[in-house]
Amino acid sequence: MSHASLTARYRPQTFAEVAGQETVKAILSRAAQENRVAPAYLFSGTRGVGKTTIARIFAKALNCTTAPTGEPCNTCEQCRKVTQGMHVDVVEIDGASNRGIDDAKRLKEAIGYAPMEGRYKVFIIDEAHMLTREAFNALLKTLEEPPARVTFVLATTEPHKFPVTIVSRCQHFTFTRLSEAGLEAHLTKVLGREGVDYDPAAVRLIARRAAGSVRDSMSLLGQVLALGESRLTIDGARGVLGLAGxxxxxxxxxxxxxxxxxxxxxxxxxxxxxxxxxxxxxxxxxxxxxxxxxxxxxxxxxxxxxxxxxxxxxxxxxxxxxxxxxxxxxxxxxxxxxxxxxxxxxxxxxxxxxxxxxxxxxxxxxPVESLRPSGGGASAPSGSAAEGPASGGAATIPTPGTQGMQGTAPAAGMTPSPAAPATPAPSAAPSPRVPWDDAAPAPRQTGIPPRPAPRMPEASPTAGSPAAPAQGDDSDTAEHTPSGPRTWDGFLEFCQGRNGQGGRLATVLRQTTPEHDDGILRLATMSSVQYERLTDAATRTTLAGLVRDYFGDACRVEVNPPTRVRRTEAELRKEAEAHPAVQLLKEEMGACILKCTPLADLRRPEDTTEQGDNKP
Incomplete structure (x- = not known):
């Protein structure tokens, strides 16, 4: 038995026999019963879900001898001719082969004649999305106001290729894929009519492989039955269809x-x-x-x-x-x-x-371990919080050792309280890198004005400071903490020397502008992305631990949201064009604006005093 004969033998001949599409069947059956036929219908959906089958059943219901009726009788001469494809008033057209404007013109000429045998002339255009734009335009008026007793059924798998003017003239029905249970019930009915014993797991596998298409399920069933075994088994189905067990x-x-x-x-x-x-x-x-x-x-x-x-x-x-x-x-x-x-x-x-x-x-x-914060090995205090940029406030990042000290200012030199045995004062720290020093200004092509050197405290190490660890301390902090005064660039070097999150955090910190006042380290960010990165919960804990290890327990950190407002070139151009001087230049000298650049991007470093606004 070939899959073609199996598919043709069990093609539904009434609305009730069609698997699925309950809404579409109910609407079309009622339209045929009440003789309320639309000028054109558009059936869209994936392959093998019953578009052409329902179109033929609808044509039989309209031309049945017992019409108007909701179901064709399939016994009268009109129904038999439609089933055999010999009815003169039911014309099926392949849209891929008859897609040009000449074919559309011949179709319009045939429409002008009244039905010869039946009650309605039904034109079923399969794969209608293959029609050319010229053919669609030629059918616009005909689809909107066809002659009496004429209706169109356009079937397609690609409705997005239809012009909107065509879709608006049709009643559009979207055919859905059948569920796995629906396909399984349909295949079970076919196997029962064929008298074939089967394994329910094999039927379920074929229904799952068909992916909602009735035609595909019948084709796959035909392939498996062609194996010639007396029983449809799961192993046989997997072997024929090439499916993993x-x-x-x-x-x-x-x-x-x-x-x-x-x-x-x-x-x-x-x-x-x-x-x-x-x-x-x-x-x-x-x-x-x-x-x-x-x-x-x-x-x-x-x-x-x-x-x-x-x-x-x-x-x-x-x-x-x-x-x-x-x-x-x-x-x-x-x-x-x-x-x-x-x-x-x-x-x-x-x-x-x-x-x-x-x-x-x-x-x-x-690895989950790489996602854990590595700043000092302590968790953030329960009272720590960060205000978002929308509130306009800075995010305060208290160090783990400052609970209950939010209102107490640290010493002027930010010298941490003694906590470790006294050791001799270390030698002077090596000269750190200053990325935005006056002697090495930022490149002019970046468009970002250079930032002033940070004002950081230079606390001399004393007994008990983090810079003077106890003898025999081989911790990561003791290994990477440099000796000498505590500076911003020394802090960056300290972060860079740490493994994990601390090293990655140093790259973000280099893009901030630090400032120290009353024991508070304020970091001014340049963008909202940078602000969100530094105020993340894990990053807050890491940054607090790094500040505690380097500057001492008395230091607090605040991350300020970006305050610089940069307008787009379009906004600057609009403002410049409204300026009277620019308008005069355009009228008198025919001048035109080529590019608008904020003055802050052209200003020399020594002239940069305000970063809050960018005027053209």
């Missing part, structure tokens, strides 16, 4: 959970040897991660929502406990986003293997 998925999950690269490679090799459909395998893998995520989050309460047999669902429940929720979620997202890259790659097998290896090594690629 349950045991292969379990082996893959075992390799992923154990981070076994060799095991993953063996699974990929077996997939290739079996000729498994990679597209369907990835779809099944995405569904598997989704099921694992739901089971990991909700436990047994999610079993009913998986649409799986009870024993299989409980088996996946045990597997869900072997993965962390974050791991499952990341695998789900990576598999979903990697489907297209694998299928469109020049080396799809290598792309699939790389994707699966990434899933296996994901815990090593994203």
């Amino acid at each position: 349950q045991e292969l998925f379990l082996r893959l999950m075992e390799a992923l959970a154990a981070q076994d690269c060799l095991g993953v490679a063996n699974v990929v090799r077996e997939l290739l040897d079996r000729g498994v459909d990679m597209g369907f395998f990835l779809r099944e893998l995405v569904a598997t991660w989704r099921n694992l995520f739901m089971l990991r989050q909700a436990g047994e309460a999610a079993l009913a929502s998986l649409d799986l047999p009870e024993d299989e669902a409980r088996q996946w429940l045990g597997w869900a406990k072997r993965f962390e929720p974050a791991h499952i979620h990341a695998c789900w997202q990576m598999t979903l986003e990697g489907q297209r890259r694998v299928l469109t790659s020049l080396e799809p097998a290598m792309a699939l293997e790389l994707l699966l290896l990434n899933l296996a090594m994901l815990p090593r690629l994203m």
